[in-house]
Amino acid sequence: MKVKWLVFWVLLVVSSQALALTPEEIAWKVYHRPQGRDSQAESLMILINKKGKQKTRQLKIFTREDEKARYTLIRFLSPKDIAGTGFLSIAYHNGKEEQFLYLPALKRVRRISGSFRFHRFVNSDFIYEDLERHYPPKYHHQLLREEKIGTTPCYVLKSWPKKKKDSIYGYWVQWITKDGFLPVRVDYYDRKGRLWKRFEAEDWQKIQGYWTILTSSMKDLKKGHQTVLKIEKIIYDQGLKAKLFTRRSLEHW
Amino acid sequence: MAGRFLTRGTLDLTHDRPFEDQTSDRENLRLEARLETEGPWEAKAGLWLDRLSFYGNHNGREETRLEWWETYLRFRGEKVEITLGNQLIRWGKADEITVLDNLTWQDLRELFTWRLEERQKPWPWLRVQYFAETFTVEGVFTLWPMWPKRDDFDSDWAVFDHLKKTLEAINFPLSLRLDKQDLSPSLRNAEFGVRVTSSFKQVDWELSFLHAHDRSFYYFLRHFPIKGLELDHPAEPLKDLLRSIGQIKIVGTTAQVRRPQDNILGLAFETVWRGWGLRGEVAYHTGRVFLKKDLEGVQKPYLRLVLGADYRFENGLYLNFQFLTQHILGWSEEILFDPEYDSYLFLRLSKSFWQDFLEIRLDGTYGITTRAYYLNPEIAYKFRDNWEIFGGFHLIDGPQGTFFDVYDNNDQVYLGLKVNF
Numbered sequence: 001m002k003v004k005w006l007v008f009w010v011l012l013v014v015s016s017q018a019l020a021l022t023p024e025e026i027a028w029k030v031y032h033r034p035q036g037r038d039s040q041a042e043s044l045m046i047l048i049n050k051k052g053k054q055k056t057r058q059l060k061i062f063t064r065e066d067e068k069a070r071y072t073l074i075r076f077l078s079p080k081d082i083a084g085t086g087f088l089s090i091a092y093h094n095g096k097e098e099q100f101l102y103l104p105a106l107k108r109v110r111r112i113s114g115s116f117r118f119h120r121f122v123n124s125d126f127i128y129e130d131l132e133r134h135y136p137p138k139y140h141h142q143l144l145r146e147e148k149i150g151t152t153p154c155y156v157l158k159s160w161p162k163k164k165k166d167s168i169y170g171y172w173v174q175w176i177t178k179d180g181f182l183p184v185r186v187d188y189y190d191r192k193g194r195l196w197k198r199f200e201a202e203d204w205q206k207i208q209g210y211w212t213i214l215t216s217s218m219k220d221l222k223k224g225h226q227t228v229l230k231i232e233k234i235i236y237d238q239g240l241k242a243k244l245f246t247r248r249s250l251e252h253w
Numbered sequence: 254m255a256g257r258f259l260t261r262g263t264l265d266l267t268h269d270r271p272f273e274d275q276t277s278d279r280e281n282l283r284l285e286a287r288l289e290t291e292g293p294w295e296a297k298a299g300l301w302l303d304r305l306s307f308y309g310n311h312n313g314r315e316e317t318r319l320e321w322w323e324t325y326l327r328f329r330g331e332k333v334e335i336t337l338g339n340q341l342i343r344w345g346k347a348d349e350i351t352v353l354d355n356l357t358w359q360d361l362r363e364l365f366t367w368r369l370e371e372r373q374k375p376w377p378w379l380r381v382q383y384f385a386e387t388f389t390v391e392g393v394f395t396l397w398p399m400w401p402k403r404d405d406f407d408s409d410w411a412v413f414d415h416l417k418k419t420l421e422a423i424n425f426p427l428s429l430r431l432d433k434q435d436l437s438p439s440l441r442n443a444e445f446g447v448r449v450t451s452s453f454k455q456v457d458w459e460l461s462f463l464h465a466h467d468r469s470f471y472y473f474l475r476h477f478p479i480k481g482l483e484l485d486h487p488a489e490p491l492k493d494l495l496r497s498i499g500q501i502k503i504v505g506t507t508a509q510v511r512r513p514q515d516n517i518l519g520l521a522f523e524t525v526w527r528g529w530g531l532r533g534e535v536a537y538h539t540g541r542v543f544l545k546k547d548l549e550g551v552q553k554p555y556l557r558l559v560l561g562a563d564y565r566f567e568n569g570l571y572l573n574f575q576f577l578t579q580h581i582l583g584w585s586e587e588i589l590f591d592p593e594y595d596s597y598l599f600l601r602l603s604k605s606f607w608q609d610f611l612e613i614r615l616d617g618t619y620g621i622t623t624r625a626y627y628l629n630p631e632i633a634y635k636f637r638d639n640w641e642i643f644g645g646f647h648l649i650d651g652p653q654g655t656f657f658d659v660y661d662n663n664d665q666v667y668l669g670l671k672v673n674f
Contacts, residue, residue: 115528
């Protein structure tokens with residue numbers, strides 16, 4: 001009997017070790033987490049300064065995924081001085097990325113170079129890099145621990161770039177839900193190891209079967225301002241056409 | 254419905270010539286409405302009200318214009334798009350200095366002191382685009398001949414203002430007038446072009462051909478009424494006038510302005526490399542207009558190349574520079590201002606603060622061949638959404654005989670406001 005119990009426990013420990021995810025696997029799970037074949041969201045971006053004064057931007061976000069890439073098109077609707085500004089990102093499954101920007105004042109789509117990734121996205125606390133999916137092979141990953149955020153069990157994963165050019169951050173620590181692999185909190189550290197920004201999801205729900213962050217904030221902990229991103233309405237899998245994610249469509253304003 | 258109000262006031266830094274303007278102001282109101290249907294049709298209507306005035310000398314003046322802004326009807330099919338009406342069409346891939354962006358009407362009444370996107374105005378075109386899987390073909394056609402808008406007299410930026418004022422100052426017995434050929438819209442005066450665009454391995458490229466009227470800053474003058482005048486110091490025509498006083502013959506009072514046609518063959522590309530954005534354009538003109546020293550016009554084949562790069566550093570500093578080189582084929586000594594080979598460097602630096610609501614920027618153009626320069630440092634502050642206040646300097650200088658030298662006395666400080674609604 002004792003031997004049976006011993007074998008049972010050994011098997012349990014070995015199998016749990018075998019089933020435990022490696023840091024890289026967690027990163028891939030985040031990268032490949034189901035986000036629908038396509039989605040269309042109406043969102044608000046609220047910029048809040050140190051004194052609590054708010055400025056609101058209204059935007060639409062469209063996404064689509066096919067066998068080649070994941071496509072994201074963001075169009076600003078207000079305020080008037082940035083209305084019509086459009087951003088198209090094509091993240092190929094091999095880690096390459098193309099980004100295009102349309103500014104109504106210029107009447108022209110511009111291909112954006114990699115150096116723009118580290119720049120602020122329309123006055124917000126998000127930079128272009130924050131809007132990308134981080135392609136796991138470009139980064140080192142380390143599983144720090146497992147802990148709960150509220151009542152939600154999470155993996156705590158630390159990631160840092162293999163090459164400096166791939167991120168403006170020194171490293172970042174993500175709290176990733178075990179159910180759905182959703183990063184619900186991310187602490188970003190600068191290259192000197194100082195805590196710089198914090199992304200926090202405040203409300204996330206399963207919509208049409210996909211885990212979705214509905215309200216989140218990005219706080220600049222050094223400067224004291226923050227940006228809140230709210231999804232007011234989102235629809236998945238309505239069959240958005242590929243032609244929506246082209247430069248022709250980006251220019252259409 | 255949307256709109257924009259833009260105003261800018263300028264003040265000359267020095268008042269070194271009695272006939273120069275000291276201040277100017279500009280107010281510009283734009284209203285636009287858009288109609289989109291569930292189907293393939295969409296329409297846009299826009300109006301543009303513009304007032305420009307110059308003060309400070311007895312010839313100060315004011316001009317108010319009301320014109321159509323973008324006003325068109327568009328059909329958006331699956332593969333074909335047809336747009337008819339007043340529209341802003343931009344060709345080429347380069348930024349501020351472009352040699353292929355020739356489908357908009359440019360307002361040069363204050364020369365290049367406004368950025369390109371502010372100088373460009375819409376024009377009536379029929380535009381047909383065919384979107385294939387891997388490339389796009391585009392054709393444009395207009396019956397209305399187009400050329401840039403310049404002032405002839407009565408402004409410090411006007412083409413012949415310095416010459417006319419100098420002649421008047423010495424009581425020269427000639428009151429110079431211009432007889433402009435007003436071309437009517439017709440098939441004979443039509444402009445048309447075709448462009449193919451595509452991408453290959455993250456390199457976007459385009460090939461274009463445009464049959465148009467000359468877009469250069471200079472007038473194509475026939476029969477300039479002062480014969481025997483050789484202008485070597487265009488900023489100080491009095492010197493040349495006195496030097497050649499013995500040979501000068503006045504044969505009339507009117508200079509005839511003609512609008513010759515030009516063909517522009519172009520190639521452009523845009524790509525990214527190691528964090529840099531790279532852009533370039535080549536244009537070959539079959540007959541670009543240049544001014545001769547006797548102030549009559551001449552057409553020459555012209556080759557122009559512009560290469561540019563931009564980069565945003567991690568600290569937020571933005572750098573954009575362009576190199577422009579141009580070659581007049583069949584150049585001769587009689588050509589005023591433009592050397593046979595002429596090269597320019599353009600630089601744009603900017604840095605943002607306070608979550609990008611405050612921006613400090615510097616635009617600079619330097620003539621490598623002519624050693625002339627134009628500097629435009631500017632500060633802009635968006636003090637609330639849709640409201641931006643901006644101010645800066647326009648500083649221009651160049652050695653004697655250069656184009657920039659003519660505007661040497663036009664250094665100015667300015668303050669402006671932009672409101673979107």
